[in-house]
Amino acid sequence: MSQAIETVDEDGVIERVSGPVVTATDLDARMNDVVYVGNEGLMGEVIEIEGNLTTIQVYEETSGVGPGEPVENTGEPLSVDLGPGMLNAIYDGVQRPLDVLEEKMGTAFLDRGVDAPGIDFEKVWEFEPTVDEGDSVGPGDVIGEVPETASITHKVMVPPNYEGGEVTSIEAGEFTVDEPVAELDSGEEVTMHQEWPVREARPANEKETPTIPLVSGQRILDGLFPIAKGGTAAIPGPFGSGKTVTQHQLAKWADADIVVYVGCGERGNEMTEVIEDFPELEDPKTGKPLMSRTCLIANTSNMPVAARESCIYTGITIAEYFRDMGYDVALMADSTSRWAEAMREISSRLEEMPGEEGYPAYLAASLSEFYERAGLFQNINGTQGSVSVIGAVSPPGGDFSEPVTQNTLRIVKTFWALDADLAERRHFPSINWTESYSLYRQQLDPWFRENVEEDWPEVRQWAVDVLDEEGELQEIVQLVGKDALPEDQQLTLEVARYLREAWLQQNAFHDVDTYCDPKKTYRMLRAIKTFNDEAFEALEAGVPVEEIADVDAVPRLNRMGTAEEWNEFIDELESDLEEQIRSLY
């Protein structure tokens, strides 16, 4: 969290404490100001003002805090520190670095009343100007660069709320983040450090229609339900259906420049897994450690509920800052339901009139406001950057008709529906192919045609048709058994089985299968289609289905995903399929 400037206006006094909600009297504050509550100085935020009463949500445990204790106002809204040092970091919901907290608190448990800046103010960075003295710069313009991590160059920008002007002095060298690196003739000094209030979107010029996919290396996503760079997606599913694994897979393999991962009300052990795993994983694109492009925000389920409410905003603000540099950023929020529940909890403590299922009436507005911060943008400095948002949703009882899922679906354009049934039979990723959809397919098709294969959309449509047909046939099979079906339908079932088992399924824990290049995704699908085409020709020539399915090469379709030399493997497989099936007639 940003070290707010110590401009204490006037102290208030606590009047009432009820869990994370504290009411104070005589506090001179604006809405959303950050305040320090009680003798221990717990951080909180003003969420309601009524007469002389100010209501505050406190980001830390309030045990032992009582009426009569002071409340100090910082006069600043909840802001994040932006500057070099955010990548490779792991924050709590109000951008306090967890490693610094451990050091400051001297224990593995999260103590109260300890504050820490979001970026290191002592650390010295190598600054290289990209403009010269005499150049004129405006708000948002890049004036220099800092090599932040192995894979990311941090662009130093004029803050968007500056006036801008002619650069009067700028120099390469080593600076800390709050030392000025440039001076403008407007009298403004530019440092590498900016602050930005989390609840306010950073300005941009224009939002554009995204046409490039965020390639995830997951066959079912890239192949059937792609998301665009700058797009939005929701992953709803009951517990145990693989939301978190899917989110982790995206965080690992999505071809974004920057990944912001928000663990909102997540399990502590899962966040630890991310912290331990990511530094060891390589970015398939650059070969650098994945952590050097990742910023983690971990607000586990037992951390204070108010901080859970704010962690989503902390994440998206950081994402927007990197977008301003011209990067493609992907933000994963796991789970937005916990965020909505935090809103509900605070709202009920405020005794607000509840909307559907006890959620506040502004739930839909808050959700859409958040998802609208995603997009492909023309930045104010002329660069183009994007923020893609992928939100997990945890509907109670796996029932998609509940308010958070429904309100999310009205906004997002990609829907990956997780299915408990599939998860139970260990079909992973357990994304249901009939319920899911992507509204980006059409606008992304040209990219796939150009970069993968000309007939990508057609082959994909073939797969969709076969799977649809299988769904219908399965209903009949449930009644009369498979053998009662005509031969050609039995064959369709067989083909669909390979689509499901060999193509849609993907093992996240297998070294090779965990990431699937779009070209491999295409070739695997193509190989199944080869089987389909050859098999149907054989069927027409009078070969019975059983004989076709018994062909040696066919089960090898299941090994494509884990094949390392996949091009060779699939070449051989396709020619074997052709040869062996043709030899039947």
Add this chain to the structure above:
Amino acid sequence: MKEYQTITEVSGPLVFAEVDEPVGYDEIVEIETPEGRTLRGQVLESSEGLVSIQVFEGTGGIDRNASVRFLGETMKMPVTEDLLGRVLDGSGNPIDGGPDIVPDERIDIVGEAINPYSREYPEEFIQTGVSAIDGMNTLVRGQKLPIFSGSGLPHNELALQIARQATVPEEEEGDEGGSEFAVIFGAMGITQEEANEFMQDFERTGALERSVVFMNLADDPAVERTVTPRLALTTAEYLAFEKGYHVLVILTDITNYCEALREIGAAREEVPGRRGYPGYMYTDLAQLYERAGRIEGREGSVTQIPILTMPGDDDTHPIPDLTGYITEGQIVMDRDLNSQGIEPPINVLPSLSRLMDDGIGEGLTRADHGDVSDQMYAAYAEGEDLRDLVNIVGREALSERDNKFLDFADRFENEFAQQGYETNRTIEDTLEIGWDLLSMLPKEELNRIGEDLIEEHYREDEGEQVEATAD
């Protein structure tokens, strides 16, 4: 310490009193009734001049003249290593007639969140000796893995079996008994009979001396149930992270705990969430379940096995639902399997262990563990599906392949899941039974298992043999 005789309202488990000096949120209160009984409670809301107090022991006997004392501190648990072997009531007072507890430390029972940065990822395999768990839903040290059960199902037997048998195989050799777990048993609203069952088993096996038992029985005050698990977990954390024990915490029954939360919520006239449970139940449960894990640089660990009975066997009920979103998987007990006489009646299909993948495999259990488990899941699920079909079209109408899967599902239940509560299977045994069953299926169907592993373990003769008996 100031005493007040200013009670203005008594409502269910809540007492409202006027005060003239500030009282801290969550502070402990003592109320003395005119008969001289002392009741304990906790501040639920504190505003200037008025506090609302939740009384643990029930509000019976409190009148306007009862005196209220604020102790100026939040609830603490006196902890010491000597607690091992002791039986305490739901508020932490000894009830076994033993000596007074001389605490080394008094620790706040609310517990602070473990910094995710300081955690160590759990990946040490715990062998419970139960095939359906070890083979299919492996438990690891520092995990929280609840048992989802229903009324009348033998979840207690399973919990006891786990408590008896759980070891970490690698550490077994060498230091004697070093891998045994200290067991913290937190009972919330269970019947005296159930309590006896646990106590007798603990005594029979000598487990009591490495156990701490917290007993809140069915006729004990409901509100006390909100404190019992926190006392238990505070003790567990102390033993694990200060004293280096590997602690297994069994909490039963979480459903009673949630009922108590609902009761308090209703008494406070809060806006209810789903099915009348408070909207903050997720946060509240998370504050219990998240107190499990390992910490970097510390010796011990806390592993949690909470037990909950699903009302109406419905896993979409708020209690199992919220639990499933917090815990690292679940073990689901099944009524049908139970009536078939399967012991333990664990249905593996809806069961899950999220930490399994990192706790198994070469060097941890066996190289084939992950693949075998995956394949058995897939095959059993397919067999289960086919059972529905058999009911309609009969077995004869199915292909030979389908019949094999049906046989697999039957044998899976009768040989793999079925083992009895006294049998302790090593992971080797479990996997070998797994291969016995998988070898019924044709090799080509084993598409989840690496080819080299099939080569190594597949029993060539098994398939024909079964076919012969099936005919």
